[in-house]
Amino acid sequence: MKERVSILDGNTFLVCDRRGDIEPSFDFPTGLFSFDTRFLSTWLLTLDGQRLHALSIDDAQSYRTRFFLAPGEPTHYLDAKASVIRSRSIGGSFAEELTVLNHSEQEVEFTLRVDMGADFADLFEIKHERRKQGRTTPTVGHDKLRLSYRREAFCREVVISTSTRGEIDDRGMTFRIRVGPHGEWTTRLHVAAVIYGARGEDIRATLPLGGHRVAAAIHAEQDELIDRAPKLGCDCQPLAGAYRRSLNDLAALRYESITLGVRLLAAGLPWFMTLFGRDSIFTSLQVLPFLPKMVPATILMLAGLQGSRLDDFRDEEPGKILHELRYGETAGFEEQPHSPYYGSADSTALFVILLDEYERWTGDASLVRQLEPQARAALDWIDTYGDLLGTGYVWYVTRNPETGLQNQCWKDSWDSISYRDGRLPAFPRATCELQGYAYDAKLRGARLARTFWNDPAYADRLEREAAALKERFNRDFWIPEREYYALALDPEGRHVDALSSNIGHLLWSGIVDESRAARVAEHLLGPRLFSGWGVRTLADDEGRYNPIGYHVGTVWPFDNSIIAWGLWKYGFREEAGRICQSMLGASRFFDGRLPEAFAGYERDLTDYPVQYPTACSPQAWSAGTPLLLLRVMLGLEPQGEHLIIDPAVPEGMGRVELLDIPGRWGRVDALGRSRSPHDHNRGH
Template sequence: MTELISILDGNTFLVSDHRGDVEPSLDFPTGLFAFDTRFLSTWLLLIDGERLQALSADHAGCHQTRYFLVPGEPTHLLDAKVSVIRSRVVSGDLTEDLTVLNHSGQEMSFTVRMEMGSDFADIFEIKNTKSKKGHNTATPGENSLRLTYRRDAFHRETTIRSSSDAQVDRRGMTFPIRIGPHGEWTVRLTVDTVIYGARGQDVRALLPLASNRTAAGIEAEHAEFVDRAPKLSCDCQPLAGAYRRSLVDLASLRYESITLGVRLLAAGLPWFMTLFGRDSIFTALQVLPFVPDLIPPTLTMLAGLQGHRVDDFRDEEPGKILHELRYGETAGFEEQPHSPYYGSADSTALFVILLDEYERWTGDVELVKRLEFATRAALTWIDTYGDLLGTGYVWYQTRNPKTGLENQCWKDSWDAICYSDGRLPSFPRATCELQGYAYDAKLRGARMARLHWNDPAYAERLEREAAELKERFNRDFWLPDKEYYALALDSDGTPVDALSSNIGHLLWSGIVDESRARQVADHLLGPRLFSGWGVRTLADDQGRYNPIGYHVGTVWPFDNSIIAWGLWKYGLRDEAGRICNSMLQASHYFAGRLPEVFAGYERDLTDYPVEYPTACSPQAWSAGTPMLLLRVMLGLEPQGEHLIIDPHVPPGMGRVELLDIPGRWGLVDALGRSRDE
């Protein structure tokens, strides 16, 4: 696959090939996107009818880049008389400055052509290669081309304007140009996108930050976000690079919701540039000690969209926290259930966990009181709709067999939940980590009820239920002959015996008996699961193991950060440090930006982490991974009005110093050194 380059500004992003071109024929979502619609599907530069060849690309920032190009086929001896620079910025919309340079001592003539087009495809239409049902038009104007799409009240528009005289047709613009000796010619192409609302205006114009979507405004806003975070000083260059990269990516992944106008974190580019329940919550947990102001809008939005009825199409149930919110055509016309969709069995318990963790760090009791009703509803869902079979466990089975997700845990691909021999279990399924999340949510709900809701009876009930769940879980999910926890129970209660990374989430939740924590850790760091770069999603001796299978053998950075946190909670600090160290070493090969997922090949086999071909990058919970690893290595834990600092820095990492950690204690500094220093 051709190398793809992405630039983004929260609401809007562009994915192109290494030349800056966009072609609809590529098997990946290239184009200019905003709120789940592709506004440019063709953006192709030709000089005298020829494609250009890339010399290099300069990523000046997340929202801008430059491409250096020459015409003709590449040769061993490059003696180009002309070169081209494409400088582009995404700041709400797209601006591209195209410069053609004449390097010869003679006047030269060229025909510059930019092919332009938009299919206005919904992100789900691209993934599923479905055709449009509305009407496209292309209207040439004076140095402008207007592309429109209508389907009933759904109306989107792209307008492209040229700063120079152009010959405009329905498929693009042509510029016949003459350039003097050692001279240059420049044109600015501006691409404006419109999402029409009911009153005929661009709905984004009403968003609070709409007036600040300029290149300078974006740069200032991103710089302020990075400067507000704690300052890291360390001897480990991979850690320093990953931390800085994470802050920059998180700044860029923030977007404004059309519906409520609040600032949220998108889950990842290119497929997941929207709010996800599970992804957003895990990311919030990772970044909480660093940028806590990101958390209240996420919690408030999730609570506001909490399920309140039974809706089979959307997998909605009272008290359930959403899985995914979309703004595109297929959601609007209910061809997809994502308006919002509730097909995740874990986001509801995770919502409760995040609210409590946020208050423990910040002391924001007001938010805990304001979200009391939503939190109680979430806890009720765990014991009612979540317990499909009435066994005291959280199960899942989609209500919508046509378009609903089969697997509604974080490993939600169709083959992710399997027996050790590769067979797939029946539905409903109860994966092990769901029970851990439910256990933790009950204990955290009890804490909030006792301290902030003035309901000790409710607190006692939740604590009793948590204790009973822990006892029952350790009886039913433990596999004595294998000495690890089952991945799941199938519909008749039979353990699904695959060895998977899910058992690491159990350590994080606290549901594991102390006497079994060491055995769980030995499996996680053993050769079957641990690749040397991280813990695989599935052990390499299992029937469905595939080192490049999405959830059946790959390594997920976010998954490893939660596992490291879990190991730390059980006092297994050396083991947690091994995961921290391996993740940070892997980040070095990705220029500090951990991708969504990478291959699970053994480290000795490749000497570097192998890229997964369609991984999202940047991905929010991968960007949050270095931050959570930093928390684990420094041993940061809130306790009352104080922050406990108990560092355990892995060997060879040297000094790690984090300044101005925010919380209910004000600002605190933390320092740790590896013990071999």
């Protein structure tokens, strides 16, 4: 598999190969992207007509990279008489400094060429290889190349300028240079991506942080955010490395909304650099004990875009929380329904859960009171539009069969929900974790109603409904002969009986009967689901199991963090610790950055975690995983005005110390140490 190298600064990111090159391919998409449009599809460097090869890459910082390159094949490195240093940074715009070094004793003439091109592809066009409907026009100047794209009122532009005079044509720039003995030559290229609004203004320039930022400003902003986070001291190097990398990635993934100008967390690079309801909520839950100030903007944005009408094209319904918000051409021309799109059946209940959890940590009662109408609308959605069949469960089926998502749970690929033999059930579907989220949302909504909304009658009603849902769920979803909960119910109420990681989310929600929790924990840590690196999305003896299938056998770090949290809630501290250890062990093989997903192969088979071929990296809820695992290991739980600390650090990790944990209590410290082998608490 080719290796991607990326740099990003929230709104803008660049993906290239190990040489720093960008080529217009679809099987390995690279480019300069901003707000769902690819502004560079070609950026290819040659020296005297030869492609270059990477000697080394310095990509320690998210917004800056250096490539050390030499011409010729790798076997010729020792004979290279020249090399090139390619230094680049990103901060709204993209800048690249090219330095050619002459290592010989004579003056040498070189021809340096950068092929440049912009296809202005929408991300959906890249994924599905769709042709553009508009027209691209090049304009060649004496020191710049301007490429403009227009389709009716939709206009995007990229302006490429150089600090050194060269030969500029509509496909790039050529520099014919002389470099003295052991000398060097440098030019600086600057690429500005322009998004025109309805009145012809550059929309990005109107954002609070502006369209362009220097590296020093990005560095200072990221450092400021990281400095606000609790300080970790520990004996476990994988934990220390993963924690630092997670904070760096979360800082880098923040972006400015083009509509409201607030700072939000993008879901992941390269495909999901935008707001996702479900992903943003789960990430917020993960980071809440560490960086609570990152959370309110997400809550407010989701509340502000809450569904208010019936719109089949967008899967919108009153009270529903969005799934995905896009800014590109296909959304603008309604070729895709993502402006925004509401095709998720879980984000609405999760919104209420996050609002309550946020208040429990921060004491921010004003936000809870401000968003009472939105929280009530979300709770109403659960019992109205969410309950499609009137059975008291949350079901889903898209209103838009042409472009809507088929599966609207977190496992939203087409084949993720199946019977044991691999058959796919009909729609609508009621997956098990949706019921757990609804149960939790009702209980949390009851607390908010009683404590902040002055509506005890509504609180009593929600608690009665939650209790009835729990009883009904444990009757209808439990498969007695297999002793686990069904993945889903089909439209006839029959069990969709595959064994999946979803049962771990049931523990997190609290909907599992105490008498069945131990059996659920055994399944999660048993050989069918647990690979040694983590819990697989689907058990390895199911019909659709594939260790490198997106949701049918891979291991997802975010999924495992929620499962660990659920095990902890039911008292299974050792089992939760095993997942923490496996995730942190895997992170060592990814330089501390857990990817979106990795293969479900047995640990003994591969000896290292095998990355899923097209996994996002960094991805927000994977970056949040080490943070939530820390919360689990230290047993952090808000209770009134206090933070309960009840550590259970897994064997071999030694000391784990987290200082200055923020919350309604001010800032407190937590310390935990590994337990001895005979001191396990195995839960209920």
